[in-house]
Amino acid sequence: MLTLPPENRWLFREPFGTVFSDFSMVLPYIEGKIFCTVGDVVTHNALSAGLIPSIGVIDGFTKRSPYLKMPEIQGHILHVTNPAGTITDELIAALRLAMDKIPCVVMVNGEEDLAVLPLTEILPDGAVILYGQPEEGIVVCEVNKQLRANAKKLLTYFVSL
Numbered sequence: 001m002l003t004l005p006p007e008n009r010w011l012f013r014e015p016f017g018t019v020f021s022d023f024s025m026v027l028p029y030i031e032g033k034i035f036c037t038v039g040d041v042v043t044h045n046a047l048s049a050g051l052i053p054s055i056g057v058i059d060g061f062t063k064r065s066p067y068l069k070m071p072e073i074q075g076h077i078l079h080v081t082n083p084a085g086t087i088t089d090e091l092i093a094a095l096r097l098a099m100d101k102i103p104c105v106v107m108v109n110g111e112e113d114l115a116v117l118p119l120t121e122i123l124p125d126g127a128v129i130l131y132g133q134p135e136e137g138i139v140v141c142e143v144n145k146q147l148r149a150n151a152k153k154l155l156t157y158f159v160s161l
Contacts, residue, residue, distance in 0.1 A: 002087040002158040004114065009085070011157055015133050016116060016150060017141035023049060029140045030128050034102075038115050038131040040067040042138055043105075046130070047073075054127075055098045057115045059108040063134060075103030084111040087158070092118045099123075116141070120151040 004012075020026050023045040036055040037043040043056040044067070052074055061067055078098060082091040091108065095118055098104035106115070119129050120143055129141040141147055 001089060001161045002155065003161050004085045004158050006085075008157040011154060012114075015136070015139040016147065017129075017139045019133050019137050019139050021137040023138060026130060026138050026140055029142070030130070034123065034127040036119055036123065036127065036129050038112055038119070038129065042130050042132045044069055045138070052103045053130075054102045054104070055095065055119070056103075056105045057095070057108060057112045057119075058105060059110065059112040061111075062132075073105045075105060076101040078104060078106045080106060080108055082108045082110040082112065082115075085114075086110075087114050087118060091115060092122075095119060095122050117151045117155060119143075120148050 030051070034054045036057070037046050037053040038057045040058045040060065040062050043053060043058050046053050046056070076098070078094045080088070080090045080094040082088045094106050095115065098106055099122060116129055116131055123129070123143045125144055127143045129143065131139050133139050
């Protein structure tokens with residue numbers, strides 16, 4: 001299990017990609033591509049737009065409050081435990097398994113926020129990761145060599161337990 005020490009959490013305040021204020025602005029970036037969502041609101045937005053993420057990672061909360069608007073989930077559902085501020089081996093294994101069960105939702109008991117990092121390694125080049133940036137909008141990240149390098153660098157700030 002990797003844990004992000006509290007003194008390094010500030011590193012994750014900056015988005016990993018381009019921020020869009022409205023989900024409709026994201027549509028051209030995901031058309032015809034494998035795309036994954038991390039977070040309840042962005043997953044809800046995709047499903048409400050009639051788009052099914054290859055992998056959706058949710059925890060049932062947004063801004064630490066229960067999120068009760070999720071439309072019906074389609075596809076396989078995997079359940080994992082991943083405490084706040086961590087990336088567990090269980091989460092990584094579930095994300096890898098989810099690639100073989102597309103469409104798949106990974107329901108996290110704990111917190112899903114950091115799932116973006118392992119997804120950069122699991123997804124193929126050209127895939128897109130969408131996640132919410134609180135009070136700003138939706139972040140769009142295209143998986144490529146640069147994104148993987150950025151994720152790998154951020155992982156150096158974690159401690160292994």
